[in-house]
Amino acid sequence: MNLKSLLLVGGALLSGTAASAGGFQVTLAGQKNNGMGGVGVGLSLDQAAMFYNPGALAMVRERGVQIGGNVTLARQSFRGQFGSDERTLRNSIVTPFNLYAGFGPAEGKWRLGIAVYTPFGSKLQYASGWEGRYSLTDIDLKSVFVQPTVSYAITDQLSIGGGPVILAYGAVNLQKDISIGNYPDGHVELDGKAEHKVGFNAGVFFKPSDKLSLGVSYRSHIDAHVKDGTVTITNTPTALASSFAATKFDVTLPLPATTSIGVGVMPNDKLTLGFDVNFVQWSRYKTLDFTFDQNLGTSNKSTSKRYYQDALTFRLGGQYKLTDGLTVRAGGSYDNSPVKDGYVTPETPDADRVSGTLGATYSFGKFGVDLSAQYVSIKKRTQTQNELLNNGTSLDRVAGTYKTNIVIPGIGFNYNF
Amino acid sequence: MNTSALKKALPALALLALAGCQPELDAPAPATSGSANFSRYIAVGNSLTAGYSDGGLYLEGQLNSYPNLLAQQFKLAGGGDFAQPLFTDAQRNGSGYLRLAGFDASGSPITAPVTTSLAIRGASPTGGPLYTRYDAAVNNLGVPGIRMDNVQTPGYGSVAGNPYFERITPTTNPLETYFQRVKREAATATFFSSWLGNNDVLGYSTSGGASTAATNTITRTDTFTLKATRIINVLTAGGAKGVISTIPDVSGIPFFTTVGPRLRTSLSAAGVPGLVITTGAATGGPTSANRKTIAVSDIRDAGGSGRQLFTLTSSPFVGLIGRPGGRVWRYLYAQSGQPAAGFPLFLTAFGVDTTKALGVTAENPFPSAFVLDDVEQATVATATLGYNTALRNLAATKGLALFDANIFFNQVAASGYGTNGVTNTASYISGNLFSLDGVHPTPRGYAIIANEIIKAINAQYGSTLPYVNPNTYRGVTLP
Incomplete structure (x- = not known):
C-alpha cells in the first residue's frame, strides 16, 4: 500500500527504505507507533525501536517478539484537464507487516534483535480507460527489508545501536496502455525483481531524566536496482513489431537517506508524548531511467524527470496508560511532499498530507494486543498542461487534479520474556 | 472494553471510515461565454480552417476541423449550430487524399492515393477538378489554398478559380470575392476566427523557392498587411469578437x-x-x-x-x-x-x-x-515575421484574442506536446500531430490547435470553455 509507499516509490519502483518512513507519510513499522502519529525516534516503546532508532533498543526494558499487520485502503479521485469525468481507483488493498524479535541479558547493557518490515509496497490500479492510461494503469510494488540490529547502553542514560538494512525482497510490476494511431490500445507490462542491496540504520538515544528522552537516527540510501526484468507487450500491430520489440528492462530507483530527530516527554508514569522530525533527502531522485534490450516505441531508453526536493515530516503523538492492562494512543503528522508542481506522476500522485491516528494496547501478562488506525488525507493537487509543458514533463504524465484518502487499520501481537 | 470487543469493532469501524473516505472532486464549473457571444460563429481561413489533411479535403478531416471542434465547445456556452460544406458520405473521400500503405524494407513509409468515393463533378477550363457543390448556408469559410493576396480577387470563386471556393460561391454571383463573402457572412456573425496567410509563404517554401507560379510567390508584407486589415475590419464592423491566429514557421514542419x-x-x-x-x-x-x-x-x-x-x-x-x-x-x-x-x-x-x-x-x-x-529560408522568415507583426498588431488594436501559432509550433517542434501521457511530436507519422502530407495536422493536431485557441479565447474574454480531449482524436491512420 500503501500509498505511502507509493509515494515513496517515487515513481515507479520500489521505493524506499524504511527510511521512507520519514518522508513517506504512512509509516507502518510499529503498531504502537502507528497509533501515535508515527513518532518513535525519541522513545523506547518496544522492539520496533529497531526501525525508528536502533540506539533506543538497549533502553527497551522487555525482550520479546512482536508481529504486526496493517490493511491499507486507499481511495482516490481524479479529474483530467482534458475530459471531465471523475475517475476512481479499482479498489485494492495491501497488507504491510512487521516482525521484531529482541534478545539480550535481562540486566545486560546490550541487546540483539532482528527486524523484518515492509515499508514500501504499493499498489494502485487505475480505472479502466482513465485519461492517464498511457502513463500508468497499474503499479504493484513489494519489498521486504531485514535488519539485524545490535544496541549497546554506554551509560544508564546513553545508548547507541545500528545494523545493516538488507533489501531482501523487492518486486515491481508496472503496466500501462500504448496509444497506436487508429488501432485499439496496446499494453505493456514491466515485471521484475530487485537485486539484494544493503544499507544501514543507526541511532543514538539519550535519556537524561525519567521525564525526557532524545534520539537521533539515520537510515542510509539504497539504490534499488532491477536487472533483466521482463517486458510483456500485447495487442500491438505486427506492422510495428520493430517498435515494440523489447523483452528485458533495467532500472534503478534511488531510495533516499532519512535523518530523524525525536524528543520524548514523560510528565508522569502514565503519559508519554513524542515529537519527531524526519528529513528525507529526496533530491537524490532526479530521473527515472529505463533501459530496454530493444526498442519500446522509438527508442530503447526512456527517461522521466522527477527532480524531487528534500522533504520534512513532522510527527506528534502520545499514549496514556488508562489501567494496568489498557493503554490508549493518539497522534498526527504533517508531510511535505517531495514532488514539485508539474512533476506529479500517476505512480506517485503525491501532495502534502495530513494524518490522524488512534491506537490502543491491551496487555495481559506477557501477551499484548496492539490496535491502530490511521487516516491520511493527501491534499487535493492540480497540475495543468501548461505546467507540464513548461517543465518538459508533458510526454509522460497527466494534466488534472488528484485527491486521495487512505485508511489503514492495523493489529499487532506481542510477547515479552 | 476487552480485546475481543475491540477486534469485533475494528472491521465495522474500518467500514465506517471508508464510507466517508472516497474523496469527491467538484465538477468543472459550467461553460460560460464571458464577454463573448458564440451564438453565430463563422470561421475564416484556408486549408487549416477547412480541415484539410493527408494532402486532401475529405469528410473525416472536415468533421475534425478545428472550427468544428471549437463550435462544439461553444455550444456548451450558448453557441449555435455550425454548418460546414461537408462532403456526403457517398463522396466522403472528397478531393482524394494520401493513405499510408505500409513501410518498405528500410522502414520508410509508402503512401498511396485514395481515388474512390470522390466528390469530383467535372473539370475546370484549365483541366483541374471541380467538386460537388454545396449551396446551403455555411459557417466554415475555410478555403484550401487561399492566400491573403487572393481575398479581393474577382473570379476566385468561379469555375476558373479555386475549386474549393467555387463549390460554396453562389452560382448567381460567381465573381463574388472572398472578401465580399466574408462581409456578407460577418453581417450576422457574433464571433469569428481568422487564420489566413499561411499560403502566402507556404507555396514558395514547398516548391523550394523554384517556382514562379502565382500560387508560389511570397506576398509582399505591405499587401498582406493591407488585406489582413480589411478582413479584420469587416469581421469586426458589426461588433463581433473573435480570435486571430498567426503564421507558423514552415521550417519546423515534417x-x-x-x-x-x-x-x-x-x-x-x-x-x-x-x-x-x-x-x-x-x-x-x-x-x-x-x-x-x-x-x-x-x-x-x-x-x-x-x-x-x-x-x-x-x-x-x-x-x-x-x-x-x-x-x-x-x-x-x-x-x-x-x-x-x-x-x-x-x-x-x-x-x-x-x-x-x-x-x-x-x-x-x-x-x-x-x-x-x-537563402530561401531567410526570405520566408522575413515575410513570416512581417505577416505576424501585422496580425499581432491587429489583434492588439482590435482587442481580439490571439492564438500565436508561430510561438506554439516552435515549442512543439522543440519539445513535443504530450497529451495525458501520449507522446506527440513534430515528427513525420510517429509524431501523431502532422498528417501524411507533412504540412497539415491530423485530427489530433487539430484538437490541440482547438485547445490552444480555446485557451486564448478564455484568456481574452473571460469565458470558461472546456478543452477537448486530444487523445480521443487520431494521429496518422496506420495500415
Whole structure:
C-alpha cells in the first residue's frame, strides 16, 4: 500500500527504505507507533525501536517478539484537464507487516534483535480507460527489508545501536496502455525483481531524566536496482513489431537517506508524548531511467524527470496508560511532499498530507494486543498542461487534479520474556 | 472494553471510515461565454480552417476541423449550430487524399492515393477538378489554398478559380470575392476566427523557392498587411469578437524535417563531402549563379544542426544522388504540364548534362525544387515575421484574442506536446500531430490547435470553455 509507499516509490519502483518512513507519510513499522502519529525516534516503546532508532533498543526494558499487520485502503479521485469525468481507483488493498524479535541479558547493557518490515509496497490500479492510461494503469510494488540490529547502553542514560538494512525482497510490476494511431490500445507490462542491496540504520538515544528522552537516527540510501526484468507487450500491430520489440528492462530507483530527530516527554508514569522530525533527502531522485534490450516505441531508453526536493515530516503523538492492562494512543503528522508542481506522476500522485491516528494496547501478562488506525488525507493537487509543458514533463504524465484518502487499520501481537 | 470487543469493532469501524473516505472532486464549473457571444460563429481561413489533411479535403478531416471542434465547445456556452460544406458520405473521400500503405524494407513509409468515393463533378477550363457543390448556408469559410493576396480577387470563386471556393460561391454571383463573402457572412456573425496567410509563404517554401507560379510567390508584407486589415475590419464592423491566429514557421514542419536528416546520415556514411544544388527559379548553366554548393554537414539533422532543408517530395529522388541520370528532371518537367517534346530544351535552359552524377556535379545538380536552402529560408522568415507583426498588431488594436501559432509550433517542434501521457511530436507519422502530407495536422493536431485557441479565447474574454480531449482524436491512420 500503501500509498505511502507509493509515494515513496517515487515513481515507479520500489521505493524506499524504511527510511521512507520519514518522508513517506504512512509509516507502518510499529503498531504502537502507528497509533501515535508515527513518532518513535525519541522513545523506547518496544522492539520496533529497531526501525525508528536502533540506539533506543538497549533502553527497551522487555525482550520479546512482536508481529504486526496493517490493511491499507486507499481511495482516490481524479479529474483530467482534458475530459471531465471523475475517475476512481479499482479498489485494492495491501497488507504491510512487521516482525521484531529482541534478545539480550535481562540486566545486560546490550541487546540483539532482528527486524523484518515492509515499508514500501504499493499498489494502485487505475480505472479502466482513465485519461492517464498511457502513463500508468497499474503499479504493484513489494519489498521486504531485514535488519539485524545490535544496541549497546554506554551509560544508564546513553545508548547507541545500528545494523545493516538488507533489501531482501523487492518486486515491481508496472503496466500501462500504448496509444497506436487508429488501432485499439496496446499494453505493456514491466515485471521484475530487485537485486539484494544493503544499507544501514543507526541511532543514538539519550535519556537524561525519567521525564525526557532524545534520539537521533539515520537510515542510509539504497539504490534499488532491477536487472533483466521482463517486458510483456500485447495487442500491438505486427506492422510495428520493430517498435515494440523489447523483452528485458533495467532500472534503478534511488531510495533516499532519512535523518530523524525525536524528543520524548514523560510528565508522569502514565503519559508519554513524542515529537519527531524526519528529513528525507529526496533530491537524490532526479530521473527515472529505463533501459530496454530493444526498442519500446522509438527508442530503447526512456527517461522521466522527477527532480524531487528534500522533504520534512513532522510527527506528534502520545499514549496514556488508562489501567494496568489498557493503554490508549493518539497522534498526527504533517508531510511535505517531495514532488514539485508539474512533476506529479500517476505512480506517485503525491501532495502534502495530513494524518490522524488512534491506537490502543491491551496487555495481559506477557501477551499484548496492539490496535491502530490511521487516516491520511493527501491534499487535493492540480497540475495543468501548461505546467507540464513548461517543465518538459508533458510526454509522460497527466494534466488534472488528484485527491486521495487512505485508511489503514492495523493489529499487532506481542510477547515479552 | 476487552480485546475481543475491540477486534469485533475494528472491521465495522474500518467500514465506517471508508464510507466517508472516497474523496469527491467538484465538477468543472459550467461553460460560460464571458464577454463573448458564440451564438453565430463563422470561421475564416484556408486549408487549416477547412480541415484539410493527408494532402486532401475529405469528410473525416472536415468533421475534425478545428472550427468544428471549437463550435462544439461553444455550444456548451450558448453557441449555435455550425454548418460546414461537408462532403456526403457517398463522396466522403472528397478531393482524394494520401493513405499510408505500409513501410518498405528500410522502414520508410509508402503512401498511396485514395481515388474512390470522390466528390469530383467535372473539370475546370484549365483541366483541374471541380467538386460537388454545396449551396446551403455555411459557417466554415475555410478555403484550401487561399492566400491573403487572393481575398479581393474577382473570379476566385468561379469555375476558373479555386475549386474549393467555387463549390460554396453562389452560382448567381460567381465573381463574388472572398472578401465580399466574408462581409456578407460577418453581417450576422457574433464571433469569428481568422487564420489566413499561411499560403502566402507556404507555396514558395514547398516548391523550394523554384517556382514562379502565382500560387508560389511570397506576398509582399505591405499587401498582406493591407488585406489582413480589411478582413479584420469587416469581421469586426458589426461588433463581433473573435480570435486571430498567426503564421507558423514552415521550417519546423515534417515536410522539411523528414528527408534531410536521413540523407545527411547516408551521405556522411558514404564519405560525400558536399552537394551541388540549384537555388531559386532562374535558368542558367553550370557556371551561373543558380548553382549552389552545400556541405553535407550543413544539411539540417534531427537535432537542428545545419541549415539546408530537403522537401518531403524529394524522398523518391535523394537515393539517386551520385549516379548519372535524368529521372528527377523528367519528373519535374512532367509536373509543369508542358509538351513532352520540350524536355531537351528544359535541360538546356538549366545547363543539365544527365550523363554526369546527380547532385555532386555542377552539370547535373540536385534541383532547387527539392531544397529550401538557407537563402530561401531567410526570405520566408522575413515575410513570416512581417505577416505576424501585422496580425499581432491587429489583434492588439482590435482587442481580439490571439492564438500565436508561430510561438506554439516552435515549442512543439522543440519539445513535443504530450497529451495525458501520449507522446506527440513534430515528427513525420510517429509524431501523431502532422498528417501524411507533412504540412497539415491530423485530427489530433487539430484538437490541440482547438485547445490552444480555446485557451486564448478564455484568456481574452473571460469565458470558461472546456478543452477537448486530444487523445480521443487520431494521429496518422496506420495500415
